[in-house]
Amino acid sequence: MIVFSGLALRATVIGYAYIKRGGLKKRVYASDLVTEGMFGVCRNPLYVGNMLVYAGVFLLHGNPTVVIVGIALFMFIYQCIVYAEEAFLEDKFGDAYRAYCADVPRWMLRFSNFAQATRGMVFNVKRVIAKDYSTVSAALLAVLLIEIYRAAGAANALSLPYISLLGFFMAVVGAATGMVSLLEKRGVFNDPKAIS
Structure with a gap:
């Protein structure tokens, strides 16, 4: 939280x-x-x-x-x-x-x-996405990696499915980050009024 x-x-x-x-x-x-x-x-x-x-x-x-x-x-x-x-x-x-x-x-x-x-x-949503997507991605990946670390340490029957689910979420975060990065490079989030 x-x-x-x-x-x-x-x-x-x-x-x-x-x-x-x-x-x-x-x-x-x-x-x-x-x-x-x-x-x-x-x-x-x-x-x-x-x-x-x-x-x-x-x-x-x-x-x-x-x-x-x-x-x-x-x-x-x-x-x-x-x-x-x-x-x-x-x-x-x-x-x-x-x-x-x-x-x-x-x-x-x-x-x-x-x-x-x-x-x-x-409030400029485009600027938030363009300027902060990598920070959001890094934070989400850190949270997911810590959860994987904790689940691996628990070593019970539920650990493997949970770790697999977390791995799937990491892949989703990675794919979303790549997509936003591509859109940002193509200028989708450009706003001439934004403070750079």
Whole structure:
């Protein structure tokens, strides 16, 4: 359930206002200060979505060491990324960024801001599919692989049919991913109004 909450959050972020933030020539980069959509609810909603996905996968695995080390490692990695991005954004956008930080939390989701942050925006399903199908696919495959691992460890009469069913679902996810990738390359999801 946590994995799907993370994927739903990512879809909401991308559907309303996708940003291209991250690296350019191995340096933090952002061309615009995006404050609308889910970025008006939380300053790092994609990272929160990612952490929910990872946490869900680690919790599903069930090994306490995997859960603790995995979640702690990804929290540390994302905190380091955010510190670097914040320094860049404050330097580039100055008072506008500081005002944004005062209004919008770094990690918590302030849902009371959602209506105002998305006012006048239209949810773009095509953009969600085009930008996030590989993340959805990877998350589903991770969940299915963990279920196969757990079923193989159970070693009872029901394990083999269940593992076969999970293998079938993996094949379906793989085929769907390939189909969406092909459609995306053919421009089916292109939207001239989308923020790239």
